[in-house]
Amino acid sequence: MEYNKVCLMYRNQDCTVDGIRSALGLAVENMYAYGCVMDEPKMEKFNELQTESLEMLRDMEGDVFSTTKENSELNDLEPISIEELGEKLREMTHIIPFGVIKA
Amino acid sequence: MKILNIYRSAPDDTTKKLAEIVGRDREVENFDLAVDAPDYDALVDQIFAADQTICWW
Amino acid sequence: MSKSLGIFVTNPDQFKHVMGITKAAKAKGSSVKVFFSWDATHNAKKEAGFSELCELADDVSICVDSYKNMGYDIDDIPKGLEANKMATQAQHGIIIEDYDCYLSL
Numbered sequence: 001m002e003y004n005k006v007c008l009m010y011r012n013q014d015c016t017v018d019g020i021r022s023a024l025g026l027a028v029e030n031m032y033a034y035g036c037v038m039d040e041p042k043m044e045k046f047n048e049l050q051t052e053s054l055e056m057l058r059d060m061e062g063d064v065f066s067t068t069k070e071n072s073e074l075n076d077l078e079p080i081s082i083e084e085l086g087e088k089l090r091e092m093t094h095i096i097p098f099g100v101i102k103a
Numbered sequence: 104m105k106i107l108n109i110y111r112s113a114p115d116d117t118t119k120k121l122a123e124i125v126g127r128d129r130e131v132e133n134f135d136l137a138v139d140a141p142d143y144d145a146l147v148d149q150i151f152a153a154d155q156t157i158c159w160w
Numbered sequence: 161m162s163k164s165l166g167i168f169v170t171n172p173d174q175f176k177h178v179m180g181i182t183k184a185a186k187a188k189g190s191s192v193k194v195f196f197s198w199d200a201t202h203n204a205k206k207e208a209g210f211s212e213l214c215e216l217a218d219d220v221s222i223c224v225d226s227y228k229n230m231g232y233d234i235d236d237i238p239k240g241l242e243a244n245k246m247a248t249q250a251q252h253g254i255i256i257e258d259y260d261c262y263l264s265l
Contacts, residue, residue, distance in 0.1 A: 011117075011160060038117065039117070082117055082120050082121065083120070083124065085121065086120060086121045086123070086124025086125060087124060089121060089124070089125050090124065090125055090127075093155070094155075095125065095155070095157045097118075097157070097158065097159050097160045100160065101112075101115075101160045
């Protein structure tokens with residue numbers, strides 16, 4: 001059986017937390033689910049529930065990446081460059097540019 | 104593998120870079136959704152014909 | 161036989177396209193499922209065509225947690241939607257697993 005591999009990308013901090021929840025929802029459904037926080041500005045620090053969501057996602061072999069050093073350090077997200085993200089997307093069965101871009 | 108890129112707005116450099124890498128060595132079609140009257144009939148045909156559809160921001 | 165189509169909506173400004181694509185797909189005999197999440201759940205209350213979409217598509221649901229987060233009362237069920245379609249992210253999983261074609265808007 002081939003499992004789906006899904007990556008959601010967030011370019012608006014307002015939807016990042018919900019986007020990670022969406023990734024977690026897919027991981028629960030037996031998919032490899034990833035999220036990527038892109039662009040500025042800086043995220044807010046995850047609360048306990050959000051940190052738990054990230055840990056659960058990692059426990060299910062998913063992950064959340066960040067293209068900025070600040071966000072990676074703040075919320076313990078795996079750093080990734082745009083080029084590396086592009087290569088990762090090639091492995092995905094579903095690519096989801098999530099929400100809106102912050103104006 | 105046939106990829107359909109749908110653009111909801113004019114792609115910026117980041118979107119262009121990602122679409123370029125994903126589409127490398129693959130068959131790629133593009134559809135601009137940011138027009139006054141998109142041809143939805145044609146778009147659905149393209150979605151059905153593609154192996155993967157990516158609707159960029 | 162026409163392919164089935166699942167649409168995952170996370171951008172509140174895409175409703176016109178959700179309708180246009182759903183109409184076109186239905187005209188081709190497709191089965192269409194639409195799931196609204198995060199601030200796209202505003203569409204369920206603010207778009208006049210939402211109840212028409214519920215009639216047109218084979219399955220329409222919204223994320224009830226997102227709806228609540230957008231400030232709505234979860235007992236205030238949008239017109240056209242059945243109570244059991246105030247649902248969870250599992251609906252997104254169904255779209256990915258069970259539908260031939262996937263579209264996010």
